[in-house]
Amino acid sequence: MRARLAVAVAFVAGVVATALLARARVAIVLVVCEALFAALAALWVSPTWRAAHPVATRLAQTVMTVDALGVVSAFVSTSVNGNLEAGVSMTIVLLGLSFLTGSSGQISLGHGAFMGVGAFAAAIWANHHAHSPIVIALLAAVVAGAAVGFLLGLPATRLRGPYLAGMTLAFAVAFGSILNAFSSWTGGDSGLQLPTAVSAPRWLVDLLPPSDSPLAAATVWLSQISLVVAGVALFAMSNLFASRVGRSMRLVRDHDVAAELAGVSLPRARVVAFVISAAYAALGGALSTLVNNSVSPATYGFALSITILALMVIGGIGTIPGAMIGGLIFAYSTSSISWITARLGLNPQGNLASQLNGIIFGVLLVGAIVAAPMGIAGAGRQLARRWRERHHLRAN
């Protein structure tokens, strides 16, 4: 009860502070966002409510995250928004891979290529249907990703372990040549540009400070779109993890014979996992095409697939926070590595600096495998549990 009161007080204080602002329209939007946030938070703090309404809890969690990040994105620089967008796209891809590995126990070394399928599908669709809404292009990418996932998933019913990994590896390596073979569609080495750049709607431009350039407004708008899309993907995935499908997948992962005895069709479960996973990767790719307003084949080379795999392991396999942490690492890896290089005074073309990305990812990967097999998310969860236990003991 006291908690709800505190939230209500914080909310009222926020409303008062906001109303004092000169820009009334900004205040209204903020009040709406805050009201939503506070209302959901008030529900969220109650453990009994959470236990009674698992789906609604997940929804509240998702809306709160999207809401908070959405408000913040309006106040940060173009470059931070760019990192946010990159991180969000990668989070979606990682959700897909996390589902495949964490739930069904299959390994994919080709998720960079699945991402590329979505990226190119969205670009090709947009180039042939210049006036179709963004949602349609994203859906087209999801369908394309799912279709390719299905095709590659079929052999997955017969292959296992390293053979399956080898097949996805082959796809990742061949992806560039496949794009080149269809260069009249994919634009060959130059890639594709979208016919029209996404621009911010009138109401958002009015909300932002008048000194903001159209580019800054468009960047904020793209962040909002990315966050909403990610929210939908996140909500669907969190339910899937907890659903019958998710449970049967985990059974397949842990003991396939037991799963078969329990009535789970192994081939079906494996293909379904592949399709869902590829569709998520494609959605992430389509989103980054939208954000970059273009797609280039070099982006979806083999190295990306390995990066994605490393990010998943470092973040935490099979968990949603793990995917988010992976996305965050991806978004800030470039700028933090150049920061380290500058700080250490390394020659950026020297042997050490130019391999720093590989070294840092390698160390993180090995460190995660040795010290925290469930990644940063798993380690965090474990620490929190231990802390809670100790706290509990002392209280007693």
Add this chain to the structure above:
Amino acid sequence: MQGTVRRRAAALASAGALLMGVVVTAAPSGAAPATPGVTATQVTIGATVPLTGIASQGYSEVAKAANAVFKWVNSHGGINGRKINFILKDDCYGTPGFGCTGNPNTVQLTKELISTPVFATVGSLGTPTQDSVRSLLNSAHVPQLFVNSGSKDWNNARVYPTLYGWQPSYTVESKILGWYINRHLANQRLCFLGQNDDFGANGLLGLKDMRINPVDTIMYDPAGLVTGGAGYFAPFIKKFLSDSCQIVYLDTIPGATDAALASALQLGYHPQWIISSVGSDPVTVAAPFAKAPFPDPEIGALTFTYLPTSTATNPWNAWMRKVLLADKADFPTFTASTPIDGNMAYGEGWGVAFAGYLKAAGRNFTRASFLKVMNSTTLMTPALQPLRYSQTNHQGLTAGYIVKVASATSATVVDPTVYTTSPTAATTLTKVTKLSMTVPAWLH
């Protein structure tokens, strides 16, 4: 339990307070300046270039050499009272992977440059990378000047009125080399190895325009080179040998040139190499063979250049050396006897071009008036041919001469006549008589 709830509430409250703080500080700032990136004392420009990653070897010097020119003019009073501030962003050639610091994103880096703001992007490098930002820069009305690539994509003034190329197109280059082949190496068997993109395709187009049909035509994938190294090229070169080609024409980047030369060396195959300017720079190509017990295998190869060779008598050579010697920050090991390699000359070439147009634009200019001046001013730069654009032609340079690699550090001119040709199917070459052989007084 109570404690947890209270903490959570406190966290929420502080998050709310934080939000409010952000809102208050986000007050609208002052009016934007008349021309973005231009103040009373400074012009800010930027570029995305590969300072690290697979394409950085050699290419990382290009923008730094241009910046050496800017530093030179800045230390001599600037241009029309303004100094040039050049921001470089490392986009790793847009190719992620080992050897590249991070996950390159040309689009995001370009957005950062636009919001800096910069007056223009100048000398950004790469065909696919710059293709990916041309509509972005066009819609933001930011000029995209002197793209470092020989693709034809930069000469499309109708769709991209603020986009300008600089170096001769791959087709023009191979047409001039093709003309030389027809004249001096006629009736010899020629094999072609090119990069599997615009570079190889446009280069081959130029040869075909000159009625040259290679015995073998092989297109390589740069990714295969990354994973397979020189071994990836061995079967190609073996095929050229078994088809007894006397001439091997390469449309390759420097690393690929090295792989081809090494494969041939292993087979004891010594054809007449003809190499595109993109992958023939003697210093860059010789580097991997520096410790080998045999002479640089590139010696004797024919290539094309639109810049003065370091051994040519050209007043720009002394000037370029002076500028590089003055820049101790980016060229600390450059001495009076260090050879000026092709990448340095290339960067200084468009560096002078930007400084020159900025001078011609006068003290008061906008983006539109600057581009108008570009379209109507012929400029003397280190390139052999005076630089000239027009309202409809944004290609830039179109002429050069044939040179022969003479040592690990230099090339000599085979024929000092500078030729130009049209990128169309015409088979004729035109002599360029008015050359850029004087360093303007304001650069001294």
